[in-house]
Amino acid sequence: MKNYYLLLVIFVLSCNNNPEWKNLILENSLKGWHIFQDDGTKTGWSVKDNILIFDAELSEENMLISDASLLSDKKYLNFEIKFDWKIEKGGNSGFIWGVDENIKYKFPYQTGPEIQIIDTETYLSPQTIQGGEIEINNILNDIGKNKNFLGAVYGISPPSKLNVSNPAGEWNSYHIKIDHRTNKGWVKLNDILINDFPLSGREWDSLVMQSKFSKSEKFEYLGSERWYGFSKNKLGHICLQDHPGKAYFKNIYIKELK
Numbered sequence: 001m002k003n004y005y006l007l008l009v010i011f012v013l014s015c016n017n018n019p020e021w022k023n024l025i026l027e028n029s030l031k032g033w034h035i036f037q038d039d040g041t042k043t044g045w046s047v048k049d050n051i052l053i054f055d056a057e058l059s060e061e062n063m064l065i066s067d068a069s070l071l072s073d074k075k076y077l078n079f080e081i082k083f084d085w086k087i088e089k090g091g092n093s094g095f096i097w098g099v100d101e102n103i104k105y106k107f108p109y110q111t112g113p114e115i116q117i118i119d120t121e122t123y124l125s126p127q128t129i130q131g132g133e134i135e136i137n138n139i140l141n142d143i144g145k146n147k148n149f150l151g152a153v154y155g156i157s158p159p160s161k162l163n164v165s166n167p168a169g170e171w172n173s174y175h176i177k178i179d180h181r182t183n184k185g186w187v188k189l190n191d192i193l194i195n196d197f198p199l200s201g202r203e204w205d206s207l208v209m210q211s212k213f214s215k216s217e218k219f220e221y222l223g224s225e226r227w228y229g230f231s232k233n234k235l236g237h238i239c240l241q242d243h244p245g246k247a248y249f250k251n252i253y254i255k256e257l258k
Helices: 002-016 133-140 201-209
Strands: 033-035 045-048 051-055 070-076 079-087 092-099 114-118 172-179 184-189 192-197 236-240 246-256
Touching: 079 092, 079 114, 092 172, 236 246
Parallel strands: none
Antiparallel strands: 033 070, 045 051, 051 246, 070 236, 079 172, 079 246, 092 114, 092 236, 172 184, 184 192
16 A cells, blocks of 8 residues: 555655656637737738737837847746748748846847748859848858858858758747756757757857857947847747748647656
8 A cells, every 4th residue: 555655645746756848839819928018009910710910010120229029928947849830932030038038139130049041942042032232241251151041040050951941931840848847959850950059158158259249330220238138038039030032830748847
């Protein structure tokens, strides 16, 4: 009998230490989400059939001046997240973590690192990227480096595999882990591990120093904070990025790691 109760206690404890996946699309709505620094006037996001949709044509934001990315109401520290995404031809988006919404920052990517989402065909035909000259130059300057390619930690860590995605207009899936306890993050694209990276420390700092996020030159569009707050927050909002074109997200599930 004692052995029975001991096994029961172990079972209960193991259940309590096995956090469940939680659905982040609730009631076919934007419940649990808000637009970055929204004052009630920002637009661009909608929900249809439990799919979060960003349409730049419906957004009144000038993306070089303001931002309409979608943030979780809740902040997260250590977690795994799974979601399906789709972009149109020439499209571009991203998943960002560790976002600080303080008004002194003008964009989520000033504080949070980004896992890139992009139509990979634009690396073969840069002129097809939506967003004009800035986005074209981002690709041209990255050819051969792949730090802005699909699955990259944007500007920092390129993916190890380049040919595991479905084309623009079709669904892909991301499984991302951010674990500050072990100082490790990774990205799986369509169930294939394509990137793993540190989250802080000497190795991470070295990667950042080789990126634009180390630069302190005055960029008017960033404001006075520039990149000073980049990757400084372990606890922060998660974010789905606005960008020219349309982006779709569904089946978003998160598991907090205790």
